[in-house]
Amino acid sequence: MARTFTLLIGLLVCGSAALASPATFVTALPVARDQLLVRFNLQPTFATAGFTGIQFPVNMAYGLTSRWALFLNTNQGFGSLTEMTPQGPLHLSSAGPGDLLSFARYTLFKIDKPKSTFRIAPLAGAFFPSGNNALRSTQGLLPKLLQTGSGSYDPYFGVTMGYNNSLWGTAWDTTYRRNPLTNQGVSPGDELRSDVQFEIRIYPLRLPEEGLPKLLVLSIESNYVQDAKDRINSISAVDSGGKILKQDAILEWTTLHWQLGVGAQLPLMQDLAGMGRTKQRSGLLVYFEYYLAAPHHRGRKDF
Numbered sequence: 001m002a003r004t005f006t007l008l009i010g011l012l013v014c015g016s017a018a019l020a021s022p023a024t025f026v027t028a029l030p031v032a033r034d035q036l037l038v039r040f041n042l043q044p045t046f047a048t049a050g051f052t053g054i055q056f057p058v059n060m061a062y063g064l065t066s067r068w069a070l071f072l073n074t075n076q077g078f079g080s081l082t083e084m085t086p087q088g089p090l091h092l093s094s095a096g097p098g099d100l101l102s103f104a105r106y107t108l109f110k111i112d113k114p115k116s117t118f119r120i121a122p123l124a125g126a127f128f129p130s131g132n133n134a135l136r137s138t139q140g141l142l143p144k145l146l147q148t149g150s151g152s153y154d155p156y157f158g159v160t161m162g163y164n165n166s167l168w169g170t171a172w173d174t175t176y177r178r179n180p181l182t183n184q185g186v187s188p189g190d191e192l193r194s195d196v197q198f199e200i201r202i203y204p205l206r207l208p209e210e211g212l213p214k215l216l217v218l219s220i221e222s223n224y225v226q227d228a229k230d231r232i233n234s235i236s237a238v239d240s241g242g243k244i245l246k247q248d249a250i251l252e253w254t255t256l257h258w259q260l261g262v263g264a265q266l267p268l269m270q271d272l273a274g275m276g277r278t279k280q281r282s283g284l285l286v287y288f289e290y291y292l293a294a295p296h297h298r299g300r301k302d303f
Contacts, residue, residue, distance in 0.1 A: 023250040023261045023285060024221050025195040026059045027105065027123060028160045028171035031069040037061040039289040047280045050082030050089075051145060055098075066107070071125070073101040079146045081278075094135050094146040100128040103156055116165040127154040127177065133186065144188065144230065144240075145278055151182040158193075166207060168200040181231060189228030189241050197221040199252070214255050219263070221248040229273070239274025250285070259289040 021029050031037050039059040046052055055077040062070045075098035083090045103125020111118040131149020135142045158175030177191040203216035222245065229241035250263030265283035272279065 021252075021259060021289065022171045022195070022197045022221060023219055023252065023263055023287060024223055024246075024248050024265070025171075025173055025193075025197075026061070026071065026073065027158065027173040027175060027195075028162045028197070029059070029061055029071075030162065030164075031061045031063040033063045033066045034293065035063045036292040037289065038292070039287055042286040043283065045280060045283045047278050051079065051278050053077065053079040067110075068107075069105045069121075071101070071103050071105065071123075074130075075099075077148060081143065081146055090139065092137055092139075092142060092146060094142055094148060096132060096135075096148045097130050099131040099149045099154070101156065102126065102128065105160070116163065119162045120159070121161075122157070122159045123175075124155075124157040126156055129153060133182065133188075150179050150188050152180050152187065154179050166201075168198070170199070171195075171197045181234070186233075187231045189230050191228075192226040194224045195221065212256050214253065217252040217254060219248075219250040219252055219261070221250065222246065223248065239277065242272035242277070243269065244271075244280075245269040246280075246283075248285070257291050259287075261285070261287045261289075 026039070029037060029039075037060065039057075041055070041057040041059070043055040043057065044053070045055070055075055057073060057075040060072045064070055076096070077098055078093070078095040080091070080093040083092065103123050105121045105123040107119055107121045109118075109120040127150065129149050129151055131147070131151075133147045133149050133151030135147055155178045156175065158173055160171070160173035162171040163169060172195065174192075174194040177193075179187045179190050181187045197219055198221075199217050199219040201215055202218050204213055207213065224246075225244045227241050227243075229236040229238075231237070245268045246265050247268050248263055248265045250261050252259055252261040254260075263285050265285060267280050270279045
């Protein structure tokens with residue numbers, strides 16, 4: 001009885017059945033009512049054509065009710081690209097904030113049991129143009145790879161699903177980002193993304209009868225991104241668009257109040273249209289996630 005009660009508390013309060021969270025997508029992060037989640041990320045990327053990038057996303061989520069959760073994602077980044085020209089190598093770089101993402105998620109369907117939980121939740125929001133799509137160097141406009149934003153307000157919507165029990169869990173999402181034309185007549189292509197995660201507890205092998213121990217979790221995740229062609233004055237750019245599939249492996253150390261994750265990312269497929277496109281070779285990710293209890297509003301009706 002004590003073990004069942006402990007697992008139920010860990011499930012409903014922590015929102016993850018004492019397991020970890022998806023590392024490469026935040027739409028399925030478990031967030032309980034009156035809970036504030038803050039995640040700090042470090043994401044280096046290494047690619048062909050001499051490109052190196054480092055992103056520092058910060059993800060925040062708040063459980064407004066047991067069904068409604070609000071998300072705010074910010075990002076700071078740096079990119080460096082070396083291009084070969086007839087005059088020799090050309091070194092280009094950029095840095096600055098990316099576009100700000102804000103969205104709301106509503107749990108449309110849920111099943112809570114003493115040892116498991118299941119969720120289906122649609123979400124909707126928008127990217128705000130806090131980034132820059134007109135960065136320039138002495139040679140002119142920087143390549144799209146070094147631009148930090150889309151330059152427009154981009155609608156964003158999708159659906160996510162998650163299942164967890166005391167041993168393993170899985171999460172999935174599909175989202176769509178619509179990139180309208182900017183005042184300059186330029187827009188990156190719309191983005192369709194789908195992610196899936198499977199995680200399993202590898203330590204301890206058996207949970208204690210009471211309490212929630214520190215856990216070591218292995219998370220295997222896949223990320224599929226399909227980009228439409230960029231548009232310049234309503235004309236599709238030839239060297240743009242494509243499909244990318246990445247595979248991730250992450251080790252996550254999780255406690256009642258925080259998680260630490262370290263992992264690696266490898267591309268399995270990069271079907272990029274056009275010639276001379278920059279392809280990713282590898283990526284790393286490190287994140288620290290902390291859960292805070294926000295003030296509870298007495299007398300507020302949940303829904």
